[in-house]
Amino acid sequence: MCTVCGCGQAAIEKDAQGRHHHGHNHDHHHDYGGGIGGVHVPGMDEARIVEVERNILSENDRLAAVNRAYLAERKAFALNLVSSPGAGKTTLLTRTITDTKDRWPIAVIEGDQQTSFDAERIRETGVPAVQVNTGKGCHLDAHMVGHALETLAPAEGGLVFIENVGNLVCPAAFDLGEAHKVVVLSVTEGADKPLKYPDMFHAADLMVLNKIDLLPHVGFDVELCIEFARRIHPDLEVLPLSATSGEGLAAWYDWISAGARPA
Amino acid sequence: MHEMSLCESMLRIIEDEAKRQEFSKVRIVHLEVGALGHVEPEAIRFCFKAVTHGTIAEDAELEILCPPGQAWCMTCSTTVEVSARYDPCPRCGGHQLQVTGGNELRIKDLEVD
Numbered sequence: 001m002c003t004v005c006g007c008g009q010a011a012i013e014k015d016a017q018g019r020h021h022h023g024h025n026h027d028h029h030h031d032y033g034g035g036i037g038g039v040h041v042p043g044m045d046e047a048r049i050v051e052v053e054r055n056i057l058s059e060n061d062r063l064a065a066v067n068r069a070y071l072a073e074r075k076a077f078a079l080n081l082v083s084s085p086g087a088g089k090t091t092l093l094t095r096t097i098t099d100t101k102d103r104w105p106i107a108v109i110e111g112d113q114q115t116s117f118d119a120e121r122i123r124e125t126g127v128p129a130v131q132v133n134t135g136k137g138c139h140l141d142a143h144m145v146g147h148a149l150e151t152l153a154p155a156e157g158g159l160v161f162i163e164n165v166g167n168l169v170c171p172a173a174f175d176l177g178e179a180h181k182v183v184v185l186s187v188t189e190g191a192d193k194p195l196k197y198p199d200m201f202h203a204a205d206l207m208v209l210n211k212i213d214l215l216p217h218v219g220f221d222v223e224l225c226i227e228f229a230r231r232i233h234p235d236l237e238v239l240p241l242s243a244t245s246g247e248g249l250a251a252w253y254d255w256i257s258a259g260a261r262p263a
Numbered sequence: 264m265h266e267m268s269l270c271e272s273m274l275r276i277i278e279d280e281a282k283r284q285e286f287s288k289v290r291i292v293h294l295e296v297g298a299l300g301h302v303e304p305e306a307i308r309f310c311f312k313a314v315t316h317g318t319i320a321e322d323a324e325l326e327i328l329c330p331p332g333q334a335w336c337m338t339c340s341t342t343v344e345v346s347a348r349y350d351p352c353p354r355c356g357g358h359q360l361q362v363t364g365g366n367e368l369r370i371k372d373l374e375v376d
Binding site: 047048049050051052053054055056057058059060137138139141169170172173174194195198199202228230231232234 | 268277280302349368372373
């Protein structure tokens with residue numbers, strides 16, 4: 001049984017906010033017979049309003065806070081990579097690992113609906129990886145990541161890359177406990193994607209513009225794309241690079257280095 | 264479709280509150296979904312029906328309130344209303360906006376038996 005999230009248990013008894021709850025609600029009324037059913041039952045309310053005021057994502061956010069505390073304890077720096085399918089997240093990751101695994105310990109959580117292909121690609125680089133299959137799910141949530149972190153047990157002062165399910169919509173809403181969401185957009189996609197999928201570009205702190213080696217072959221307007229992204233998120237950082245040719249990668253490693261804490 | 268997992272979270276909250284506040288049937292759920300939130304109200308309705316089948320919230324009516332999007336314009340130094348994240352400031356036309364409201368995704372209250 002998990003003592004953090006309660007999975008394997010019938011119910012979680014504690015309130016996420018640790019709020020104090022009364023045995024009764026304060027909104028009850030006693031206007032018998034005036035309710036929906038129109039039935040008079042002395043001493044009883046037919047229908048009543050109970051206050052809830054709870055954020056639907058509160059349970060996810062609570063587990064994300066647990067993950068964040070776990071990572072902070074280990075001085076580990078976690079990045080949540082999000083993009084549409086095919087933007088090059090896994091290629092960027094394998095290249096980043098190959099180039100920098102001597103600088104810091106790295107561990108990877110791979111999210112996909114099915115298969116463990118990506119985790120296998122990562123393990124080939126010599127770092128530990130855990131594959132999370134979401135089944136029909138379209139995103140990773142803090143619960144899945146919490147258990148993946150337990151399995152991985154990331155090293156002190158290391159990097160944790162979380163490669164989310166390829167999807168520019170759903171992963172935007174779910175905090176996993178990461179330091180930053182990094183959105184990867186490739187130049188083979190439309191420059192207007194930041195406007196089409198604004199939630200994700202709002203949630204991310206960095207936009208990696210990948211596959212810039214292909215710019216001579218595609219009609220992608222880099223300046224326009226950055227302008228669109230900053231309409232959504234005025235102080236969004238942008239790093240144009242190519243995980244294949246290596247152009248721009250030094251700036252990406254500097255960005256990681258600035259965020260990662262010394263072991 | 265993340266609305267499905269959000270509806271599962273809603274149901275967990277409702278069942279939790281049912282124990283805490285002692286009710287056995289939900290008639291109406293008042294839900295706040297901000298105009299700039301991550302969800303589509305129609306998708307929520309569809310998923311809520313599917314997820315609540317056979318539960319205390321089966322056949323409950325979903326009343327969705329949509330608080331408007333609000334942002335702080337750094338150029339005008341004032342709060343303005345926006346309907347989408349890519350909207351410019353209605354006063355100055357700029358995009359130096361920090362969203363301050365309209366992200367809500369919350370169960371406000373329930374009408375229960």
